[in-house]
Amino acid sequence: MAGPTTTAPAAGTTSVAPKTTGTPPITTTVVPVADLPMCGDVKGSGSAGAVPADCKLISHDSAGFSFIVRHDAGSTTGFRAVIDVTGHDGGVLQTIRSETSDAPGEPFLADLVGDGRDELIVPLSLAIVGNGTFEVFRPKAGKPEFARSGKIFGIGVDRAAGGYIVGQSKGGAAHWYIEFDKFQGSQLVFVAEIIKSAAASGSPPCAVDNEQGSLQSELGDAEILRRFCDAEIVRTAPVS
Template identity: 40%
Template sequence: MNSTTTAAATTTLTTTSKPPVADAALPLCGDLDRDPPAEPTDCKLISHDRAGYTFIVRFSGPDPVGHRNRMTITVIADGKVRQTVISTLSSIMREPPELRNLADDGRDQLVVPVDAGTGGTDYEIYRATDSAPEFVDAGEVQGLDEGRVLGMGVQRTPDGYVAAMAKSGPADHYLAFWHFVGARLELVAEIILTYRADGSAPACRADDEGPRGDSGLSDAGVAQRFCGEKTFPATPVP
């Protein structure tokens, strides 16, 4: 059964007049130049997980100032359209979505950059499982894509958490940890790393300024548990 998922409130947009490239001729999103072009580039993602879906990524518009600000992702299974995911981009995003094995369940999740600011990029996470094959919006995280390296914006930890770091000013970085509860990403805890000008190890404390996660720990317990937590890039299922 086909379905459509919309990540944000959409508006009526006029599509561009340039003829679209055939699906089979689209470049792989991972092969695109990591220096983003003036306008986003249509591309495709191919998952090597158990489902083996292909994702056709197309950008359209224009928005009121002429940019292509609508991303449509068509999920193909066995040569047939299974689902369409539509995102209205809040800023002029030129980066394509990526596949990442965030839940460590042998299935790729769909990570869609939807907004970029000085604190980091907002990523919408979509999850599908063997028992629930439709991609659903699991939630949004903010992370720094340091140097635009694959997988850096949203990361993982050895203990199975999804992690991402945002920043506030030159010194403070916010490192948040999530886990999947069913189809949803739920915040576990967040810490604040304050980087020193001399380059020494950053000071670390629990974030007592924003939402509390579901770790059940005190601020001291959060700092003790998560300040030493390692992260590594999240990549697709090989």
């Protein structure tokens, strides 16, 4: 069952440059920014206990920010991404610190709602079945700054028409839990969750997730089924 996304995580902070304080970095060789590989080209990321590789991202949206990704010891059992958001001149506009994770993946960019701006997404964990937790940072309107929006739980971060952000997670071999969220300002807000089941499971092919402990939607069950059972879900991608 997908995790809550309506409340921004308490752990971790974002700060606007200039950066004056911070947790001392892990003792490793600091690679110059010019020599950092692009995130996505680094092998071995996401392995539990391994020091995540430093990398960089370059957005091709209208703001054109770059993201310099390094890591520090957020706790004795994990790491957190420390991401400098830089402008065209290379100056640091903001430093973002993700939550701590023992198996973080490489951050990536994606336009989650098709508005021509990239969100920054930091994978925090990855389960054996493929489900993961992703921390989302949304650009603030008219400001060179990103807000911590919340989390998505699933195989990845997808989207659907109408501005919905989607997390699809496995619930065994026969069931998929599909959560639909929306941005309300800079925050991710839960809208609804459905369960899609294989025919052989004996369960309805599409049902509202009303299991104990699940978030409750403001929509009625009939409206959830009408709106989301046949929703076309597409993979997100960065602005090109």
